Amino acid sequence: xxxxxxxxxxxxxxxxxxxxxxxxxxxxxxxxxxxxxxxxxxxxxxxxxxxxxxxxxxxxxxxxxxxxxxxxxxxxxxxxxxxxxxxxxxxxxxxxxxxxxxxxxxxxxxxxxxxxxxxxxxxxxxxxxxxxxxxxxxxxxxxxxxxxxxxxxxxxxxxxxxxxxxxxxxxxxxxxxxxxxxxxxxxxxxxxxxxxxxxxxxxxxxxxx
Numbered sequence: 095x096x097x098x099x100x101x102x103x104x105x106x107x108x109x110x111x112x113x114x115x116x117x118x119x120x121x122x123x124x125x126x127x128x129x130x131x132x133x134x135x136x137x138x139x140x141x142x143x144x145x146x147x148x149x150x151x152x153x154x155x156x157x158x159x160x161x162x163x164x165x166x167x168x169x170x171x172x173x174x175x176x177x178x179x180x181x182x183x184x185x186x187x188x189x190x191x192x193x194x195x196x197x198x199x200x201x202x203x204x205x206x207x208x209x210x211x212x213x214x215x216x217x218x219x220x221x222x223x224x225x226x227x228x229x230x231x232x233x234x235x236x237x238x239x240x241x242x243x244x245x246x247x248x249x250x251x252x253x254x255x256x257x258x259x260x261x262x263x264x265x266x267x268x269x270x271x272x273x274x275x276x277x278x279x280x281x282x283x284x285x286x287x288x289x290x291x292x293x294x295x296x297x298x299x300x301x302x303x
Contacts, residue, residue, distance in 0.1 A: 102129035102182040102286040107189035112143025114187035114278055119150055121279035128286040133179055169196040198242055203292050205240040208278045210270045212252055217245035222267050235273045237281040248295045251281050
């Protein structure tokens with residue numbers, strides 16, 4: 095784990111394209127950013143995010159979920175890896191597997207997720223489509239702590255995105271992803287700076303000194 099003078103060590107969990115992974119990787123390159131990506135954890139070897147990590151020289155842990163007797167057995171191995179690597183913060187960024195208490199309990203308050211909707215509205219994997227189908231005028235992006243539910247953890251940050259009359263899932267998705275690429279690195283920065291306080295379901299982001 096990081097001490098007071100060393101950067102937070104982050105493990106990013108991702109399963110797909112890796113746009114948020116790339117945005118975070120670019121952010122942590124800044125000299126003043128108080129964190130580093132130490133590890134990518136991925137369940138899909140062919141995912142583009144793996145190529146992104148390799149090009150950046152970031153250590154990657156690939157696994158096949160089908161090779162384990164249970165989800166819990168798989169996560170026990172991952173937890174051991176995280177502990178050996180001294181991981182301070184887990185960032186779920188397009189990770190398409192539901193995690194269990196094996197991972198949540200030892201890292202509660204140190205696992206965050208980025209979701210393409212204003213939670214608690216439209217949880218799950220189709221948040222952008224659901225917002226369009228429901229006819230709401232505003233949706234957005236949420237960064238939240240992860241608990242045992244589906245996108246139910248305490249909210250850290252949110253930013254709204256207006257839905258236009260002519261929006262499609264693709265056009266709305268482009269604007270939402272652009273916000274994700276800004277909001278996720280900001281949330282990680284604030285956590286690494288020690289400015290995010292979790293108290294029950296309430297999250298306070300303290301202003302700078």
